[in-house]
Amino acid sequence: MEWQAYLSLATVVAVLATLVLTRIAPDVILMAALGFLTIAGILTPGEALAGFSNPGVMTIAVLYVVAAGLKETGAIQWIAHGLLGQPRRLRLAQLRVVMPAAGLSAFMNNTTVVAMFIPALQEWAKRLKLPPSKLLLPLSYAAILGGTCTLIGTSTNLVVNGLLQTEAGIDLAMFDLAWVGVPLVVIGGGFLYLFADKLLPNREGALEQLESAREYSVEVQIDDNGPLPGKTIREAGLRSLSHGYLADIERDGQLMTAVPPDTQLRARDVLIFIGAPECARELRRIHGLKPANGDVHKLDIAHHHRCLVEAVIGPDFAGLDQTVKQSRFRSRYRAVILSISRAGQRLPGKVGDITLQVGDTLLMETDHEFVEQYRYRKDFLLVSALNDSTPPNFRKAPLALSILGGMVLMSATGLLSILEAALLAGGAMLMTRCLTASKARRYIDLTVLVVIAAAFSLGAAMDKTGAASAIAGLLMQLGGASPWLALALVYLMTVVFTELITNNAAAVLMFPIANSVAEQMGVSLLPFAIAIMIAASASFMTPLGYQTNLMVLGPGGYRITDYMRLGAPLTLIVAVTALSVIPMVWGF
Known part of the structure; x- marks a missing residue:
C-alpha cells in the first residue's frame, strides 16, 4: 500500500x-x-x-417528513390501541407487541415507532397488571427486526442501496429484502415469544418504581431575622405539614439525619423536606423560611401549568458527566428534576449532586411548553409526557396512513423510485396539513444526515x-x-x-x-x-x-x-x- x-x-x-x-x-x-x-x-x-447528493441520503431526509406526518396525526397510537387488545396471558401480550411493532417498522422509522409505542405500552401494561420489563425490550428488538423487511425499513438499507446504485448500478425494489427480513422476523420473533419471559426480569419501569414520582426534596433555610431561630421543630409547626416531611437538617456543613421533633432550630440551618409539589407551597406560607440557594424558585410555574415529563438523556445532552447543579439544569431547561433512575434503580441522595450520564431517565416537573420545545432537540429522547400541550390530530390519522400506503404501493409496483414516491408522500403530508412545514423542518435530523453523508x-x-x-x-x-x-x-x-x-x-x-x-x-x-x-x-x-x-x-x-x-x-x-x-x- x-x-x-x-x-x-x-x-x-x-x-x-x-x-x-x-x-x-x-x-x-x-x-x-x-x-x-x-x-x-x-x-x-x-x-x-x-x-x-447520494439518493439514499436524500430519501432518508424526505422520509423524516413522512414519519413526522404519521407521528403528528397519532397514526401509530391509533393502530397500537386497536391491535394491543386485552390479552389475558403475558406471552400473548408479548406477541401483540412484537408483531405490530415489526410490521410498522417495515414501513417507517423504527425510532418513531418505538417512541410512539412506549407511552401506550406503559399505560397498557399498568391496566393489565403486566411488568413493562417483559414488553419494552421485545418492542425495541421487534422494531429492529421489522426494519430489515423492506428497503425503507431503516436508513441503513437506503444508504447501502444508494451505494449499490452508485457503484454497481443495482437498484433494489421495495420488498426485495423481505426474502431475508421476513424469516428474521418469524424466527427472531419466535425466539422473543418463547424466551423473553424467561430471560427478562420481572422489574418495574421508572414510572412504576416511582409511584411517588411527584415526591422530591425541597431545601429551605432558617431566616436570621425571622421568628424560628431558637424554636424546636415541633414548635415551628414543621412536623405537621400536609404534603411533606422534614428529612434532614444541614448545619455548619454537617448533615443531621432522623432529627427528633425537639431539635432546636438555628439561624441559617438548611432544612431538607421530602414531599409532593404542594409541599413547597406549604413552606412558602411559613414565616421565617426562605429558599436555600434559590431552590424553591424552581417551582415558580403555576401548579395548573405543570406536567410530569419522563425523558432519557441522549448522547448530545450538554451536561453529560456533570452534576445536576453544574449543568445548570434548572435555568437551562426551566424544569425541576424530581428523581433520576439509572439502570432501573432510583438514585439516592440529593438530586443536585448526582452526575448525569447517557441513558439516565429523568422525571421532571415542568410546564407544558417543555415537551413542545424539546421534542425536536437531541438533548433528550423524550419518552413520555403527561398533559402534552399538542395532542395528536387523530382525525387525520387515516389520511396519513393512506399517504404512507400510496407511497409503498407506487414504489413496490415500480411506478416510481423510492425517492420519487417519498417526495410525493412528504408533499402530500404538508398539503393535507397532517403537519406544518415548520414542524417538518424540525423533524429532519440534520445530525444523522451529516454523519451519513460525511x-x-x-x-x-x-x-x-x-x-x-x-x-x-x-x-x-x-x-x-x-x-x-x-x-x-x-x-x-x-x-x-x-x-x-x-x-x-x-x-x-x-x-x-x-x-x-x-x-x-x-x-x-x-x-x-x-x-x-x-x-x-x-x-x-x-x-x-x-x-x-x-x-x-x-x-x-x-x-x-x-x-x-x-x-x-x-x-x-x-x-x-x-x-x-x-x-x-x-x-x-
Whole structure:
C-alpha cells in the first residue's frame, strides 16, 4: 500500500477511536475527517461531498417528513390501541407487541415507532397488571427486526442501496429484502415469544418504581431575622405539614439525619423536606423560611401549568458527566428534576449532586411548553409526557396512513423510485396539513444526515487509495477461497463496527471492503451488500448500540446485563439465519 492508503486507514482508526473515547458529536468528527481527507489531497472536493447528493441520503431526509406526518396525526397510537387488545396471558401480550411493532417498522422509522409505542405500552401494561420489563425490550428488538423487511425499513438499507446504485448500478425494489427480513422476523420473533419471559426480569419501569414520582426534596433555610431561630421543630409547626416531611437538617456543613421533633432550630440551618409539589407551597406560607440557594424558585410555574415529563438523556445532552447543579439544569431547561433512575434503580441522595450520564431517565416537573420545545432537540429522547400541550390530530390519522400506503404501493409496483414516491408522500403530508412545514423542518435530523453523508468520504478514500482492497485481501486469506466464509467475516466486522459507531457509518465503511472482496473473488457484490444491511441493524447486546435500545432502558427498568441475556442469543440467531438465507436468495 502507498502512503495515501495508510493515511486513509489511520483516519478511519482515528475516527473510530474518537467516536468511542470522547463526547465529541459524531457529525463534528466525521466532518473533520472529510475536511482532512480533502485538504490532504486524497479526495477531491467533489469526491468528498458526493455523499450529500447520494439518493439514499436524500430519501432518508424526505422520509423524516413522512414519519413526522404519521407521528403528528397519532397514526401509530391509533393502530397500537386497536391491535394491543386485552390479552389475558403475558406471552400473548408479548406477541401483540412484537408483531405490530415489526410490521410498522417495515414501513417507517423504527425510532418513531418505538417512541410512539412506549407511552401506550406503559399505560397498557399498568391496566393489565403486566411488568413493562417483559414488553419494552421485545418492542425495541421487534422494531429492529421489522426494519430489515423492506428497503425503507431503516436508513441503513437506503444508504447501502444508494451505494449499490452508485457503484454497481443495482437498484433494489421495495420488498426485495423481505426474502431475508421476513424469516428474521418469524424466527427472531419466535425466539422473543418463547424466551423473553424467561430471560427478562420481572422489574418495574421508572414510572412504576416511582409511584411517588411527584415526591422530591425541597431545601429551605432558617431566616436570621425571622421568628424560628431558637424554636424546636415541633414548635415551628414543621412536623405537621400536609404534603411533606422534614428529612434532614444541614448545619455548619454537617448533615443531621432522623432529627427528633425537639431539635432546636438555628439561624441559617438548611432544612431538607421530602414531599409532593404542594409541599413547597406549604413552606412558602411559613414565616421565617426562605429558599436555600434559590431552590424553591424552581417551582415558580403555576401548579395548573405543570406536567410530569419522563425523558432519557441522549448522547448530545450538554451536561453529560456533570452534576445536576453544574449543568445548570434548572435555568437551562426551566424544569425541576424530581428523581433520576439509572439502570432501573432510583438514585439516592440529593438530586443536585448526582452526575448525569447517557441513558439516565429523568422525571421532571415542568410546564407544558417543555415537551413542545424539546421534542425536536437531541438533548433528550423524550419518552413520555403527561398533559402534552399538542395532542395528536387523530382525525387525520387515516389520511396519513393512506399517504404512507400510496407511497409503498407506487414504489413496490415500480411506478416510481423510492425517492420519487417519498417526495410525493412528504408533499402530500404538508398539503393535507397532517403537519406544518415548520414542524417538518424540525423533524429532519440534520445530525444523522451529516454523519451519513460525511461517512461516504471515508469509504471513498479507502476505495480510492486501495486500503479497502488490502483489507479485502486479508479477509480472503482468513476465509480461504470460500465466499460463504468471506460473507461471514464481512457480517462479523459490520456487527463489531455497529456496536462501536453508528449503524449507518458502519455500513458506509464496510461497503468498499465488501466490494473489494467480491471483485477479488470474482463473485456478486449483492449478497455482501445485503449482509451489511442486516448486520448494521442487528444491534441487540447493548443499550447504546441502537437508539431504540437506549429509549427503553429507563422505562423498562433495565440493566446492562438484561440486554446481554436476551440480546446475545438473538444476535447469534439473526446471524445464522441471515448467513443461511442470503446466499440462497442472492447467489454468489
